[in-house]
Amino acid sequence: MEFPFNDAPNTAVITCSHVVEKHRPILYVSHDEDDGMWQFLCGKQHDESEARIVSLYYIFMLDHSIAELARLPYGYAAERESIETEWIIRKK
Numbered sequence: 159m160e161f162p163f164n165d166a167p168n169t170a171v172i173t174c175s176h177v178v179e180k181h182r183p184i185l186y187v188s189h190d191e192d193d194g195m196w197q198f199l200c201g202k203q204h205d206e207s208e209a210r211i212v213s214l215y216y217i218f219m220l221d222h223s224i225a226e227l228a229r230l231p232y233g234y235a236a237e238r239e240s241i242e243t244e245w246i247i248r249k250k
């Protein structure tokens with residue numbers, strides 16, 4: 159599968175300890191308006207100590223289903239209830 163994002167594969171993105179260390183599914187994706195930062199989170203509430211910085215390529219290799227969100231505009235977020243359900247996209 160080709161890398162689907164416009165951003166470079168080595169772009170730094172925010173994820174959480176649950177996704178990278180506990181292998182929880184990615185259920186919340188945000189593409190921030192102000193700085194274009196991507197966030198790929200497990201969907202729970204977080205404090206700062208649970209934030210992790212990884213590359214966009216790393217996240218893509220972890221879960222190819224985020225390819226669907228490669229064109230998510232700035233200022234939008236996507237959520238799903240589980241990896242089997244559809245992404246619901248909304249403006250933040």
Ligand SMILES: [Zn+2]
Binds near residue numbers: 199200201
């Ligand atoms: Zn988490």
